[in-house]
Amino acid sequence: MTVIANTLIVITISVGVLFTLVTMIGILRLPDVYTRAHAASKSTTFGVLSILLGVFFHYWLKEGLFSIQLLLAIVFLFITSPIGGHLMGRAAYISGVEKSPLTVGDELEEVVEEAKRKARPRPEID
Amino acid sequence: MAFQILLNVFIAVIWMLINSSVSATSFIVGYIIGLLLIVLFRRFFKQRLYIGRLWSATKLFLIFLKELTLSNISVLMVVLKPDLENIQPMIFALPTELEHDWEITLLSSLITLTPGTVVLYVSDDQSTLYIHAIDVDDVDEAIHSIKNTFEKAILEVSRS
Numbered sequence A: 001m002t003v004i005a006n007t008l009i010v011i012t013i014s015v016g017v018l019f020t021l022v023t024m025i026g027i028l029r030l031p032d033v034y035t036r037a038h039a040a041s042k043s044t045t046f047g048v049l050s051i052l053l054g055v056f057f058h059y060w061l062k063e064g065l066f067s068i069q070l071l072l073a074i075v076f077l078f079i080t081s082p083i084g085g086h087l088m089g090r091a092a093y094i095s096g097v098e099k100s101p102l103t104v105g106d107e108l109e110e111v112v113e114e115a116k117r118k119a120r121p122r123p124e125i126d
Numbered sequence B: 001m002a003f004q005i006l007l008n009v010f011i012a013v014i015w016m017l018i019n020s021s022v023s024a025t026s027f028i029v030g031y032i033i034g035l036l037l038i039v040l041f042r043r044f045f046k047q048r049l050y051i052g053r054l055w056s057a058t059k060l061f062l063i064f065l066k067e068l069t070l071s072n073i074s075v076l077m078v079v080l081k082p083d084l085e086n087i088q089p090m091i092f093a094l095p096t097e098l099e100h101d102w103e104i105t106l107l108s109s110l111i112t113l114t115p116g117t118v119v120l121y122v123s124d125d126q127s128t129l130y131i132h133a134i135d136v137d138d139v140d141e142a143i144h145s146i147k148n149t150f151e152k153a154i155l156e157v158s159r160s
Helices: A002-029 A033-061 A068-094 A109-119 B002-019 B024-040 B050-079 B101-113 B139-158
Strands: B090-095 B117-122 B128-133
Touching: A002 A033, A002 B050, A033 A068, A033 B050, A033 B101, A033 B117, A033 B128, A068 A109, A068 B101, A068 B117, B002 B024, B050 B101, B050 B139, B101 B117, B101 B128, B101 B139
Parallel strands: none
Antiparallel strands: B090 B128, B117 B128
8 A cells, every 4th residue: 555655646747747847948948928828827737737736745655645726726726727728818819929940831810910900090090 | 316316315214214223335225225226116207217317427537537548658659769750740630529517527537547648638529639640650540449339428418
């Protein structure tokens, strides 16, 4: 039983550390803000989730403490982190951050141009 | 759905009062009896049974966990590739059939959490999601897989 518990804890925490590390490498290597948003907003979620899960297993199986707060932290992370990623990407796109030249297609450009044109106030004629 | 759950809790409380034993055990027994009664009387409810909806929500959660793990591994492969000159990011439009606000929020959260795709923009009439994909070989295939997994599961949850 102790062996199983130890294996579970070690595996979850190492997976978490691995994915957090990969996120960091991704932020350094990827070319533009949108591709970095991929690495930043999601692999971290998965990494932090795994680490929290490992801590939860540690306290539950070894110390006998069933920590609800850690589970709540996982749920809150899941709810908030995609919204953060979406808002950063959207704000970057609308304020006109350059895409990397590798980008092969863009179906959003016209839509945002149209919306900006509508939102811009008409120049006064006097 | 909320009405059925309330009714079920009410039956459980009645069962506790009948047995005059206020404890968790008798509440659970009463809840199971209430569930059986609700299943028996299902033709009198306009909506479908809440237990079925609960089951499809569980299925959605399992699909999500599976996709999260698989696609995290695929992003790991992309990031650790020796030459990053070969990736092909792309912004594509995904037409969606979902109508309610919460369904679209849920779908875009799920799409954003599965690596490889980030939702950048929801069109004003809420009929199209604009998605940034990190490495697209075949856009149609990506759209097809999102539609087949997440959208289908969400539609199944919200079907009345």
